Amino acid sequence: QQETTNFFIRYNQVGYLTGRDKTINITSTVNFLPLDYNIKNSSGVIVKTGTTPNPRFWGDAQEYASIINFSEIDTEGSYTVDVEGKIARFYIGSSVYEDLSIAALKYYYYNRASAAITAQHGGIWSRSSGLPDTQVRVHSSAASSLRPTGTIISAPKGWFDAGDYNKYIVNSGISTYTLLAAFEHYTSYYQSKELNIPESGNNLPDILDEIIWNLDWMLAMQDPNDGGVYHKLTGLNFAGRIMPNRYTATRYVVKKSTSAALNFAAVAAQASRVFANYESEKPGYSIALKDAAKGAYNWAKANPTVYFTNPSGVLTGEYGDGNVTDEFQWAASELFITTGEAQYKSDINLNAINNGVPSWQSVGSLALFSMNFHSSSISNDVDINTAKSKLLATANIIRTKVNNSPMAIGMSGSDYVWGSNGVAANQMLYLLRAYEISSDETYLKAAYKGMDYLLGRNGTGFSFVSGFGDKTPINPHHRISFADGISTPVPGMLVGGPQPGQQDKCSYSSNASAKSFSDTWCSYSTNEVTINWNAPLAYVINALQMYQNQ
Ligand code: G3I
Ligand code: 9MR
Known part of the structure; x- marks a missing residue:
């Protein structure tokens, strides 16, 4: 020493x-x-x-x-x-997370496709609309007899995936699930949560209005002729560093895939049961979502191994996955919870569910969260004890990591992947679910401690959420923030976080996994933002502030 x-x-x-x-x-x-x-x-x-x-x-x-x-x-x-x-x-x-709890959700409004951001709702980050996506071409990889190459379809709205302007069904899946789950799990809290978005003041909770923006887009990504779902809506390549209203490249829907169909089916089934309580505000929406979910699931059953890879000439994000067992389990679970129908029940196999910390590629735990939350309505049909012990097993590992870490954080070793901050946020979400089903306060304690990591108690000294902290990302890989001429980035955005891959070949001051981070535009592998990392942040920061308020 x-x-x-x-x-x-x-x-x-x-x-x-x-x-x-x-x-x-x-x-x-x-x-x-x-x-x-x-x-x-x-x-x-x-x-x-x-x-x-x-x-x-x-x-x-x-x-x-x-x-x-x-x-x-x-x-x-x-x-x-x-x-x-x-x-x-x-x-x-007692309310230090209050502003962030709103900002983490407001992120979605700022990143709406096909929408102008008004000064009333977006302040200095107001901007013109862009990416209307009403004239989208069916790419050759997605052609069918009823929709041959070049067919024009309309698929507006949705959120920009990330720093880029594309829209991908796979990570929309976990993102939309997580926000819907926040509402399902903490309904009364969100009924009065005001986000100051254009729909504020209507008869729906603001979080549901925001979710609808993306659900409407997702629904348009289903081919009504066969139930299949296009993997993504994208240009052939990433856009330059321009504002949305300057985007002029042709947009395509690209190749249907099994993972897209299953992500879609899971979220549409979940959304159907949530919107069943809002029939007078959204007439017919719940039924339409349920039918869409069933159609996509049937397509996936008939096409169980259509793994997505980029067709030649398409260079945007891939979100590829060669194992869709967890996607099948998740979709079957959500469909069973929503419909109670035997065909979905018989597809559930708890032993096949991977209970790892969820990510866009690993969604088995999302099924566990839903099954445990809805345990009373499904306990005659599903082995809830196994679902519960699988959930608690992972939460126990995370809690032990927090308690034994030299930093008192949950992050270690292989947690430092592209999007490590999404891992950290989902670890806390996991702990909160464990707390809810066990009433064991030690999970909640570990979640509160874990939040420090994202807000500065980490290897980089950054609070990883734009606009929140003393040292926060100012150059995120986010086209709007780069191109809007405003010195501070759009607030409330969780950047990807440290990881040693350095796939962007930028220069880094450290190669250590917990320190390999760069607050530069160049560093898309550590400093980009995504809807699927912000969603668990929003879920967790709201839950932590909510428990505090009780
Ligand atoms: O699947 C392998 C696994 O088998 C292996 O053990 C592990 C070891 O590192 O790697 C795994 O692959 C990783 C993959 O994500 C799945 O987790 C890759 O290394 C990793 O580079 C890859 O990162 C993804 C990245 O795109 C590059 O494809 C991120 O998860 C994903 O969030 C990110 O998504 C991008 C979109 O494509 C485009 N838009 C922005 C968005 C965020 O940067
Ligand atoms: O901007 C793109 C980002 O959204 C993606 O996550 C990333 C990896 O797929 O790619 C970025 O685009 C880069 C491209 O891949 C290579 N040339 C530089 C682009 C960023 O300026």
């Missing part, structure tokens, strides 16, 4: 909630001797002093990390921590 002046203070830059565990990390590339620190309140009164507890080696960052626990400080206010002359300011409060 040695003395050092070369260390970082890693802390939650948005704030710590009253009554919850509170930790700060001190990290350094050397195994450092204890450092003196004090914490002062806003009047300059010292409320805690100490020396940093013994650091432990943190392999993912190639650093040594010490954990300062200051949970006993619980008075709302602004504080400073001073570690041998280095100072960070942080907040403690």
